[in-house]
Amino acid sequence: ETGVTQSPTHLIKTRGQQVTLRCSSQSGHNTVSWYQQALGQGPQFIFQYYREEENGRGNFPPRFSGLQFPNYSSELNVNALELDDSALYLCASSSPLTAGANVLTFGAGSRLTVL
Amino acid sequence: SQQGEEDPQALSIQEGENATMNCSYKTSINNLQWYRQNSGRGLVHLILIRSNEREKHSGRLRVTLDTSKKSSSLLITASRAADTASYFCATGPGYSSASKIIFGSGTRLSIRP
Numbered sequence: 001e002t003g004v005t006q007s008p009t010h011l012i013k014t015r016g017q018q019v020t021l022r023c024s025s026q027s028g029h030n031t032v033s034w035y036q037q038a039l040g041q042g043p044q045f046i047f048q049y050y051r052e053e054e055n056g057r058g059n060f061p062p063r064f065s066g067l068q069f070p071n072y073s074s075e076l077n078v079n080a081l082e083l084d085d086s087a088l089y090l091c092a093s094s095s096p097l098t099a100g101a102n103v104l105t106f107g108a109g110s111r112l113t114v115l
Numbered sequence: 116s117q118q119g120e121e122d123p124q125a126l127s128i129q130e131g132e133n134a135t136m137n138c139s140y141k142t143s144i145n146n147l148q149w150y151r152q153n154s155g156r157g158l159v160h161l162i163l164i165r166s167n168e169r170e171k172h173s174g175r176l177r178v179t180l181d182t183s184k185k186s187s188s189l190l191i192t193a194s195r196a197a198d199t200a201s202y203f204c205a206t207g208p209g210y211s212s213a214s215k216i217i218f219g220s221g222t223r224l225s226i227r228p
Contacts, residue, residue: 042218106157
C-alpha cells in the first residue's frame, strides 16, 4: 500500500508566476484535501475534492484552483503568485464515506518560496 | 480561520514526565482528531474521538472530549525525546463524515533529555 506522494518537494517562483503542485492519493482513498501551512502556523484548509468535483472550499481567492483526476490524484494550481503564498502546501487523502470519518493521510508537502 | 485553538502554544518538559495539551473549538462537531507534525513534514494522524465519546486511549495517548465546553485534551504519558513535535487538534465542523477538517494553531512540544 503506497502512501500520499507530493511533487515537487521544493520550488522557488517569482511574484506573478503560476505554479502547479501534484499529489497522488493513498491506494483506496477517493477524497483529496489541500492545505496551506505558513511557518509556525496550523494548516489552513484550501479545498477538498471528491469524485473530481470540488466539495468544500476555505477562505482562499479564485486564483487557487484544483483538479482531481479519475485515478483520484490531484493538482493544486496557484496563479499570479504573491509573496504571502510562500508556505508548505500539504495534500491529504481520505476515504470518509467508507471509514465513517474524514481521517487524513498526509503527504510530506511541497515547500513553495515566492521571491 | 482556525476552528480550534490549542493551549499552550509551546510546552517544554523533562523526559519521562507527562504532557497535556488542550484544544477549544467553536462549532458543533462530528468528531475531533489529533495529529502530530515533525518539523517541516506532513502531519500524522494520532487518534480520533467521536462526539458521543468522552475518553479514548491509544498506547501512551489519552484523549478527552467535553462537547458542552467545546474542548478536548491530549495527554502523552511517560514522554520520550521522540515525542518532540507539534501537535494539532482538528475538527469536522458538521455532522457529515465527509466534512472538511479544520486544524488549530498547534502546540509545540519539546522533550528535554
